[in-house]
Amino acid sequence: MTAMQIVFLVIGAATLLGGVMVVVSRNLIHAALWLILSLAGVAALFVLLEAGLLAVVQVAVYIGAIAILIIFAVMLTRRVMADSGPAANPNWWAAALAALMIFAGLVVVFMQLPALGAAQAAPLAGDPEVLVEDLGRALVDVDRYVVPFEVASVLLLAALIGAVVVARPPEEPLPGEEGR
Amino acid sequence: MRPELLTWLIPLPPILAFFVIVLLTNRSNRLSHSIAIGAMLASWGMAMAVFWQAITTEHLGENPFAASLPWLPTGGGVLRFGVLIDPLSAITLFFVAWTCLAIFVYSVGYHNFGKQRDPEDRPGLPPRAGGIEPMYARFFAFISLFAFGMLTLVVSDNLLLLFIGWEIMGLCSYLLIGFWYGKDSARRAMVKAFITTRVGDVFMLLGIAYLYSATGTLNYREILFNEDVLAQLAAAPSGVLGMSTAGLIGLLLFLGTVGKSAQWPLHVWLPDAMEGPTPVSAMIHAATMVSAGVYLAVRFFPLLSAGWHEGGPLTTTMTVVAFIGAFTALFAATIAIAQKDVKRVLAYSTISQLGYMVAAVGIGAYVAAAFHLVTHAFFKALLFLGSGSVIHGMEHGVHKTHAHVDAQDMFNMGGLRKKMPITFVTFTIGGLALSGFPLVTAGFWSKDEILADAFANGHLAVFLTLALAALLTAFYTMRQITLTFLGQPRTEAAKHAHESVWTMTAPLVVLAVFAVAAGWVGIPEGFLGLRLGIPNWFHDFVGGTLLEHPPALAFNWIPLLTSVAVASLGLLIGWLVYRRQAAGAPDPLEKPLGAVYTAWKKKYGFDELYDFLFVRPLYWLAETFTYRWIDRGVIDGFLHGVAALALRFGAAFRNYFDKPVVNGFGDLVGETTKRAGRTFRSLQTGRVQQYLIVGLVFSGLLLSYILLFQP
Amino acid sequence: MIPLTWYLLLAAGLFCVGLYGVLARRNAVAILMGIELMLNAVNLNLVAFWRYITPTVIAGQVFAVIVFAVAASEAAVGLALIISIYRRRSTVVADEINMLKW
Numbered sequence: 001m002t003a004m005q006i007v008f009l010v011i012g013a014a015t016l017l018g019g020v021m022v023v024v025s026r027n028l029i030h031a032a033l034w035l036i037l038s039l040a041g042v043a044a045l046f047v048l049l050e051a052g053l054l055a056v057v058q059v060a061v062y063i064g065a066i067a068i069l070i071i072f073a074v075m076l077t078r079r080v081m082a083d084s085g086p087a088a089n090p091n092w093w094a095a096a097l098a099a100l101m102i103f104a105g106l107v108v109v110f111m112q113l114p115a116l117g118a119a120q121a122a123p124l125a126g127d128p129e130v131l132v133e134d135l136g137r138a139l140v141d142v143d144r145y146v147v148p149f150e151v152a153s154v155l156l157l158a159a160l161i162g163a164v165v166v167a168r169p170p171e172e173p174l175p176g177e178e179g180r
Numbered sequence: 181m182r183p184e185l186l187t188w189l190i191p192l193p194p195i196l197a198f199f200v201i202v203l204l205t206n207r208s209n210r211l212s213h214s215i216a217i218g219a220m221l222a223s224w225g226m227a228m229a230v231f232w233q234a235i236t237t238e239h240l241g242e243n244p245f246a247a248s249l250p251w252l253p254t255g256g257g258v259l260r261f262g263v264l265i266d267p268l269s270a271i272t273l274f275f276v277a278w279t280c281l282a283i284f285v286y287s288v289g290y291h292n293f294g295k296q297r298d299p300e301d302r303p304g305l306p307p308r309a310g311g312i313e314p315m316y317a318r319f320f321a322f323i324s325l326f327a328f329g330m331l332t333l334v335v336s337d338n339l340l341l342l343f344i345g346w347e348i349m350g351l352c353s354y355l356l357i358g359f360w361y362g363k364d365s366a367r368r369a370m371v372k373a374f375i376t377t378r379v380g381d382v383f384m385l386l387g388i389a390y391l392y393s394a395t396g397t398l399n400y401r402e403i404l405f406n407e408d409v410l411a412q413l414a415a416a417p418s419g420v421l422g423m424s425t426a427g428l429i430g431l432l433l434f435l436g437t438v439g440k441s442a443q444w445p446l447h448v449w450l451p452d453a454m455e456g457p458t459p460v461s462a463m464i465h466a467a468t469m470v471s472a473g474v475y476l477a478v479r480f481f482p483l484l485s486a487g488w489h490e491g492g493p494l495t496t497t498m499t500v501v502a503f504i505g506a507f508t509a510l511f512a513a514t515i516a517i518a519q520k521d522v523k524r525v526l527a528y529s530t531i532s533q534l535g536y537m538v539a540a541v542g543i544g545a546y547v548a549a550a551f552h553l554v555t556h557a558f559f560k561a562l563l564f565l566g567s568g569s570v571i572h573g574m575e576h577g578v579h580k581t582h583a584h585v586d587a588q589d590m591f592n593m594g595g596l597r598k599k600m601p602i603t604f605v606t607f608t609i610g611g612l613a614l615s616g617f618p619l620v621t622a623g624f625w626s627k628d629e630i631l632a633d634a635f636a637n638g639h640l641a642v643f644l645t646l647a648l649a650a651l652l653t654a655f656y657t658m659r660q661i662t663l664t665f666l667g668q669p670r671t672e673a674a675k676h677a678h679e680s681v682w683t684m685t686a687p688l689v690v691l692a693v694f695a696v697a698a699g700w701v702g703i704p705e706g707f708l709g710l711r712l713g714i715p716n717w718f719h720d721f722v723g724g725t726l727l728e729h730p731p732a733l734a735f736n737w738i739p740l741l742t743s744v745a746v747a748s749l750g751l752l753i754g755w756l757v758y759r760r761q762a763a764g765a766p767d768p769l770e771k772p773l774g775a776v777y778t779a780w781k782k783k784y785g786f787d788e789l790y791d792f793l794f795v796r797p798l799y800w801l802a803e804t805f806t807y808r809w810i811d812r813g814v815i816d817g818f819l820h821g822v823a824a825l826a827l828r829f830g831a832a833f834r835n836y837f838d839k840p841v842v843n844g845f846g847d848l849v850g851e852t853t854k855r856a857g858r859t860f861r862s863l864q865t866g867r868v869q870q871y872l873i874v875g876l877v878f879s880g881l882l883l884s885y886i887l888l889f890q891p
Numbered sequence: 892m893i894p895l896t897w898y899l900l901l902a903a904g905l906f907c908v909g910l911y912g913v914l915a916r917r918n919a920v921a922i923l924m925g926i927e928l929m930l931n932a933v934n935l936n937l938v939a940f941w942r943y944i945t946p947t948v949i950a951g952q953v954f955a956v957i958v959f960a961v962a963a964s965e966a967a968v969g970l971a972l973i974i975s976i977y978r979r980r981s982t983v984v985a986d987e988i989n990m991l992k993w
Contacts, residue, residue, distance in 0.1 A: 002892050004892045004893055005892060005893055005897075008893050008897065012897075012901045015901070015905060016901070016904055016905065016908065019904075019905050019908040019909065019912075019928050020908055022908075022912060022921075022924050022925070022928060023908055023909075023911055023912030023915065023916060023921070023924075023925060023928075028918060028920060028921060031921060031924055032924065035924050035927065035928070038905075038928060038931065039927075039931065042905075042931045042934070042935055045898070045901075045935060046935075046938060048893070049898075049938050049939060049941075049942045050942060051938050051941070051942070051952060051955070053952070054934075054938060054952060054955055054956070054959075057956070057959055058934075058959075061959055061962075061963055062927070062931070062959075062962075065963060066927060066962070066963060066966045069966060069967065069970055070920060070923065070924060070927075070966070070970065072970075073920050073923075073970040073973060073974060074920055076974055076977070077920065077973065077974065077977045077983045085917070086917070087916065087917060087918075087921075088915040088916060088917065089867075089869060089915060089916070089917045089985070089986055091869065091870060091873060091914070091915070092914075092915035094873050094877075094914070095869070095873055095910075095911050095913075095914030095915035096911055096915065098873055098876050098877055098880070098910065098911075098914060099907040099908070099910045099911040099914070100907070101877070101880055102876070102880060102906075102907055102910060103903055103904065103907040105880060105883070105884060106899075106903040106906075106907075107900070107903065109887075110896055110899055110900070110903075131949075134949050135949055135952050135953065135956075138949045138950075138953055139953060139956070145950070145953045148953070148957055149957075152957050152960040152961070153960075155960065155961065155964050156960055156963070156964050158964070159963075159964030159965070159967050159968050160964075160967065162968050162971070163967045163968050163970070163971035164971070166968065166971040166972055166974075166975050167970075167971035167972075167974045167975055168975075169978065170978065170979075861993035862993070864991065864992060864993040865989060865992055866988075866989025866990060866991040866992030866993075867985065867986050867989050867992075868985060868988075869913070869914050869915070869922070869985060869986075872913065872914055873914050876910075876914075
């Protein structure tokens with residue numbers, strides 16, 4: 001076992017552990033924090049995969065924005081959490097079963113693809129900076145990926161507006177809300 | 181105009197009048213009676229013209245006025261309908277026309293034409309206080325129809341047309357007896373009359389059928405004026421009681437006479453028929469309808485007397501006829517003595533006199549029977565109309581004094597000769613004619629001839645019976661006259677009676693003239709031993725109807741003296757017994773005669789006997805057996821059973837097939853869908869995670885399937 | 892050195908854990924966290940494939956970048972929805988938001 005493999009195993013274990021704790025924790029803040037651990041682990045894995053930009057973006061977007069957003073949301077909906085019941089709903093066993101089945105299925109699929117089993121990482125062709133520049137250029141190149149890029153931008157805009165609208169407090173009390 | 185043509189037209193005006201009154205002039209009383217009387221006048225005029233031509237024709241018997249039309253094609257030939265005026269029908273036509281006309285005119289006054297309609301009078305009940313009859317027009321319609329029936333019967337030349345007229349008169353007598361249908365007694369009387377005459381009519385129809393099957397024709401000339409046919413019928417035995425075919429046919433036809441002319445034993449309807457208005461009694465039961473029975477017997481004398489010759493012993497048929505006639509004459513006369521109602525006396529008197537005529541036919545006195553038929557029609561009609569006038573006067577008195585006395589009871593009358601002189605004189609003339617008062621009344625001549633014939637041919641039993649009956653006739657007639665007109669009024673009502681209007685008294689006068697004079701046409705040639713030199717016109721004329729002209733009788737003192745004696749004696753005794761009848765006193769005969777009187781008063785119990793023997797069993801048959809058992813029990817029971825069965829079947833069908841299977845199936849479909857829906861909707865929990873799990877599981881399974889089996 | 896399958900297995904595992912979280916957790920925010928895990932697993936998968944199969948074609952990374960954007964927007968909208976629902980129904984338990992129930 002090489003050093004990279006050991007590093008990979010440790011990071012992988014941490015990520016998985018974080019993930020499992022996210023779905024098991026009763027306390028949502030704890031779950032959010034475990035999520036941050038998972039996300040960080042994924043960022044580390046990106047680094048291992050020599051996708052440096054993505055690692056940074058992962059940290060900035062996921063951990064810096066989404067996880068924080070989640071923590072905000074937890075805090076905004078916190079009042080109810082005090083008397084909540086079990087963390088999982090009554091069908092958790094069916095969910096576990098489904099997850100296990102899918103995992104098993106995926107594993108089977110992987111085993112059937114022999115090329116994957118022995119794949120080794122070939123050395124990267126160019127410098128990391130060239131990679132990043134290439135990525136940048138690819139995103140705005142008319143012949144390449146500008147359309148998805150723009151569409152994603154529009155999506156973000158729509159999401160932004162939509163989130164604002166949806167989360168707006170109601171102007172007057174909605175019918176049925178009185179007395180609640 | 182040729183007499184045959186006129187004869188066809190004679191019955192026509194009254195039937196037209198009937199339809200016009202019924203359909204058009206129902207509401208107008210004046211118009212109705214004018215049309216009826218006008219029609220009768222037209223018929224009378226034509227009848228007189230035909231009669232005049234008939235009596236001025238030589239040998240009418242051999243060459244009668246005849247005409248016929250082919251009517252009904254039968255298997256072998258054609259049944260012809262036609263008219264025939266031979267001497268018998270000529271004289272019948274004469275008296276029918278006169279009496280009917282008189283009665284029509286009388287009816288105007290009898291039904292109080294010209295008086296106001298009393299607002300309390302109901303149609304169907306007689307007017308109580310002298311108001312006009314509410315059903316005035318209907319009455320005239322009915323008597324017009326009646327006149328049509330009688331005239332058709334008289335002028336017909338065959339038995340079938342006679343029977344048609346016979347039945348029409350039967351219908352009219354039913355309608356007119358029950359004219360005041362609001363009275364229960366009238367309703368019962370009308371049914372009784374119809375049913376009783378029907379019994380006779382059934383036998384008559386048998387006779388007609390038998391005659392037709394024996395000879396193939398029903399025409400009078402072809403049967404009665406035909407020597408061969410008569411001889412053949414007389415020779416062929418019928419197998420019944422040793423009578424010849426002719427005898428049996430004659431007997432069957434005679435039974436029709438027994439019904440129609442109210443002879444014993446079918447006499448019970450005629451007294452009850454007095455429920456009808458008096459003109460009806462006069463017309464139907466004195467002058468015309470009952471005379472039709474005797475007319476039939478006289479017409480078919482050749483058949484009745486087939487095998488008999490003048491002076492020989494009587495055939496079986498003739499014996500039966502004579503017996504019934506003589507018996508009825510005496511029987512009815514005895515009952516008449518004990519009757520209180522003025523019309524009842526006359527009813528039984530009619531039965532008795534018809535018995536005379538029938539007895540005359542039975543002993544072979546053909547001409548005498550016809551003669552008495554004519555004279556009786558006149559004086560009996562006179563007597564009935566006179567009694568109607570008396571009753572009207574009494575009713576006026578009842579109304580005036582507000583008394584509750586029976587206006588028809590003779591014991592409530594008395595002294596009416598002063599109040600109603602014309603009625604008194606004419607009634608007395610009629611009564612004397614009925615009694616056979618010598619020389620000046622028609623009844624004397626005709627009755628005397630019957631007695632003479634009976635005596636001359638040695639039928640002493642008949643002679644004595646008829647003589648005794650004549651004595652009783654005179655007695656009860658004088659009883660009637662004395663009680664009604666002579667003496668003093670016995671009630672207040674009688675004191676206030678008054679004479680009737682001219683439309684009632686004028687016909688009385690006309691009939692009285694005939695009652696006196698009609699006998700003089702039949703004075704025997706050798707009367708009282710005198711050679712009068714005048715031939716007996718009636719005998720010569722009517723005798724010509726037969727093939728063999730019946731010989732005239734030689735004059736004999738004994739029947740004449742007997743006749744005069746019984747008439748005078750009867751009249752005298754009647755006057756003596758009743759001239760001092762006091763008000764409220766019982767009939768002087770009641771005590772001395774005791775049980776006999778009661779028997780006469782109760783009409784020998786024949787009504788009760790027939791009720792027991794025939795009426796009650798028939799009611800039982802109709803009411804219980806046919807109606808309750810068969811109709812309601814069997815037929816209705818069957819229907820109800822079928823209905824119940826159908827209902828049960830339907831219910832079973834519904835409950836065991838329709839509801840469970842059909843409904844059940846339909847409900848099942850719906851129910852299954854509902855249950856399936858209810859079951860499946862539990863999938864919709866609204867919980868997103870469940871949807872996701874399910875979707876995931878299924879897509880996973882699908883994927884595995886595709887990947888593993890790679891189809 | 893590190894076989895591709897290791898990355899794939901890790902991603903598969905992470906994905907299934909995230910799936911379990913989505914399907915089994917009661918709290919709506921927790922479900923969203925599970926979704927984030929799943930998206931991360933996907934990203935990991937994508938980048939691993941890029942590195943090992945087609946390192947010269949930049950499309951793998953581009954794909955991952957787009958996934959980032961989508962994940963972010965989806966998280967934002969989702970949380971906005973949760974807050975809105977919370978405001979109206981005072982609950983964030985997914986089982987209690989069952990108005991589409993029969």
